[in-house]
Amino acid sequence: ETHYLAGGNVLNVARALIAADKANIQLTFKRAVAIDLAGRDVEEAVRTSVQPKVIDCPHPDKTPLGLDAVAKDGIRLLVKARVTVRANIERLVGGAGEDTIVARVGQGIVSAIGSSPTYKDVLENPDMISRKVLNSGLDAQTGFEIVSIDIADISVAGMGDVANVGAKLETERAEADKKMRQAEAEGRKAMAVAQEQEMRALVQEMNAKVIEARADVPRALAEALRSGNMGAIDFYRLQNIESDTAMRRNIAGEDSRNDI
Template sequence: MLLTALLILGITILVFVFLYFVPVNLWITAQFSGVKTGLLELVFMRVRRVPPSIVVNSLITATKAGLAIKDDIESTARVLQAPDLETHYLAGGNVPQVITALISAEKANIELTFKQATAIDLAGRDVFEAVTMSVTPKVINTPNVAAVAADGIQLIAKARVTVRANISQLVGGAGEETILARVGEGIVSSIGSSRTHKEVLENPDKISKLVLGRGLDAGTAYEILSIDIADIDIGKNIGAILQTDQAEADLKVAEAKAEERRAMAVAAEQEMIAKAQEARAKVILAEAEVPKAMAGAFKDGNLGILDYYKFQNIQADTEMRESIADNKPKSTGKSNKGN
């Protein structure tokens, strides 16, 4: 009994292992769906760690939809093969999404080759969404864009950009951020070139025409269909603010220069006072030498007493004249007449 149970268990395990590596049910489904694939080929897929169900189900979907793929634009259409999908899966692609995108593109008469679809998918983009955007354009709302007209008035604009996916540029093409940046740059340039803000408010479509005519979608994954100005608001008077700031700056510069001149004048005045005091000190020193010189002259006999009295009389007369001229009473020395 034990041997029989072990035998049954072993047979069951072998059956499960066989059915895992040899997906008979999947092969039968493929045959009835018109997909020509060998049972041994499914086994090799399992060995290569490729889920046979993904490949077979995708082939069934493509076959039922009548999908014929092209490797490139100029090549002839051919039937999709299992190795094509297996290679894409091993490269890390999303096989069912690629098949869905190819079927949608064919039904919408959009030129999309198998090579393009797999490249878009491997680049990290949603290939089915790209096909959907080619059929149904997408509207992108720009953030508020502030710009200043030539008269100094700030305008805040908001635009709606209608784009359609450019299949040929999806790999390596710039995304929505680039579109928004270029549109914002165009709005700023258009408003800045207007003489007055009233011109912009009267003709907002002028902005759309100027921006749309610049070919902003070059090098991007999208094709711009239209640019519509949704809203324009008046902001600050930037010109007046700048003039006020400039006037305040000029005033501060003038005050600084005036303070500099005042400081220089004070310094010059102090310098002159110092020089005057220095000169006065020299005079005092010179006057202090006079008595010494007179004493030396008396001692050497070069100056007599009569000469000294004459000197005193001259000094007294000089002080008297200065007192009369200044109307100030001054003490005068004694006037002595020599005999």
């Protein structure tokens, strides 16, 4: 009556107690009531204790292709496993459910394949993965006891699904390095162009200074004549030198044209 008033399923508890007694499973009324009030099907739990159930890992509806794992050599594998579990009556109240079992087994399979040197080792010995995962104690703090883990299917991912993840990563890394080197080359080219422009500006500045210095020559000559530091003969001699130099330059120019 108390269990009924608490919202429990009295008939389900009664059937579970009868089934447990027939199967020689220790199940007290108090524990059966606790399991029922916890929202679990106590009769189903007893049946699962007697006849273990099989859980697909991963769920076919959620991940139809299977678990996605990559070995150390970069080859991508698709794995499907079947986990046989038995209900643990002692841990049903407060223990994790089937989803936790599936998640832990999937994590263990991915980790085991990831630690394999090559994908060939996994294909040759899939039971090695099963043993490694089974010995990891994945059913701790759950309402089930893992009886066995069997690899139902394992295959190399198709080419359309990028089977060789390692090669793809290397290709992407090479492409990234190429783009980085190109960017560095463009940067150096831009710096070279900027430096060339600076040199041209510097040449123009030097030419301007030369022209400015040449403009000071007549003033300096006039000042020298005015102050008596240079005589008229010296001035005429300087003009003769300039005329002679100009003539030599003209002759050199005519010779160059004749050579052409």
